[in-house]
Amino acid sequence: DQQVKQNSPSLSVQEGRISILNCDYTNSMFDYFLWYKKYPAEGPTFLISISSIKDKNEDGRFTVFLNKSAKHLSLHIVPSQPGDSAVYFCAAVKGGGVGSGTYKYIFGTGTRLKVLA
Amino acid sequence: DSGVTQTPKHLITATGQRVTLRCSPRSGDLSVYWYQQSLDQGLQFLIHYYNGEERAKGNILERFSAQQFPDLHSELNLSSLELGDSALYFCASSVAFGRGSYNEQFFGPGTRLTVL
Numbered sequence: 001d002q003q004v005k006q007n008s009p010s011l012s013v014q015e016g017r018i019s020i021l022n023c024d025y026t027n028s029m030f031d032y033f034l035w036y037k038k039y040p041a042e043g044p045t046f047l048i049s050i051s052s053i054k055d056k057n058e059d060g061r062f063t064v065f066l067n068k069s070a071k072h073l074s075l076h077i078v079p080s081q082p083g084d085s086a087v088y089f090c091a092a093v094k095g096g097g098v099g100s101g102t103y104k105y106i107f108g109t110g111t112r113l114k115v116l117a
Numbered sequence: 118d119s120g121v122t123q124t125p126k127h128l129i130t131a132t133g134q135r136v137t138l139r140c141s142p143r144s145g146d147l148s149v150y151w152y153q154q155s156l157d158q159g160l161q162f163l164i165h166y167y168n169g170e171e172r173a174k175g176n177i178l179e180r181f182s183a184q185q186f187p188d189l190h191s192e193l194n195l196s197s198l199e200l201g202d203s204a205l206y207f208c209a210s211s212v213a214f215g216r217g218s219y220n221e222q223f224f225g226p227g228t229r230l231t232v233l
Contacts (some may be wrong), residue, residue: 032220034220036224041226041227042225042226043119043121043207043209043224043225043226043227044160044207044209044222045119045224046221046222046223047222049221054129074134084159085180089159089160093220103165103172103173104173105150105162105165105173105220105222106162107159107160107162108159109158109159110134110159
């Protein structure tokens with residue numbers, strides 16, 4: 001049961017345009033969401049996050065939107081740059097805190113973004 | 118540099134063998150996570166330790182085991198290795214776990230395991 005899905009395995013965008021990466025989840029109990037970027041032969045690096053009590057979070061060129069009713073989040077990159085070419089993973093967290101057995105941290109399958117110069 | 122170290126970087130071994138992968142978390146991080154990534158697939162969560170105790174298990178085979186030591190470093194033991202175990206194994210650490218900023222994970226560079 002894939003609780004976090006990234007339905008587009010790849011995406012190509014022209015430099016300077018907007019990149020939109022999508023992520024869908026099934027469990028309404030998730031309360032925190034994150035995006036990670038991964039270059040080949042490296043570990044993923046944290047990019048941006050959003051709490052379930054918000055619907056938007058912005059950090060420079062990166063904006064994450066959360067639509068709780070649709071159980072959907074998206075990452076917008078504006079403007080896209082060739083250095084943004086990487087695999088992007090979304091992750092969903094169901095908080096449980098220290099001592100809780102209910103903590104879940106689930107990654108999507110990733111979307112490979114290629115920004116064309 | 119995330120501050121998370123993993124050794125070895127590469128490991129080549131034969132089927133049926135046993136290997137140990139090592140991870141040192143960032144200074145001050147109490148949570149350690151192990152992930153497997155096979156051939157351009159997503160990150161498969163294996164196991165999570167917090168301050169020496171196992172907190173969550175994902176898709177970890179019975180042939181695999183892990184532990185977190187008092188100095189907070191962690192080891193992932195893979196035994197009776199099969200060809201299909203060839204993958205990148207990532208370790209990640211975080212301050213704690215729960216809500217909010219505790220959830221940002223810092224990943225090591227990975228160990229590439231090749232089983233021949």
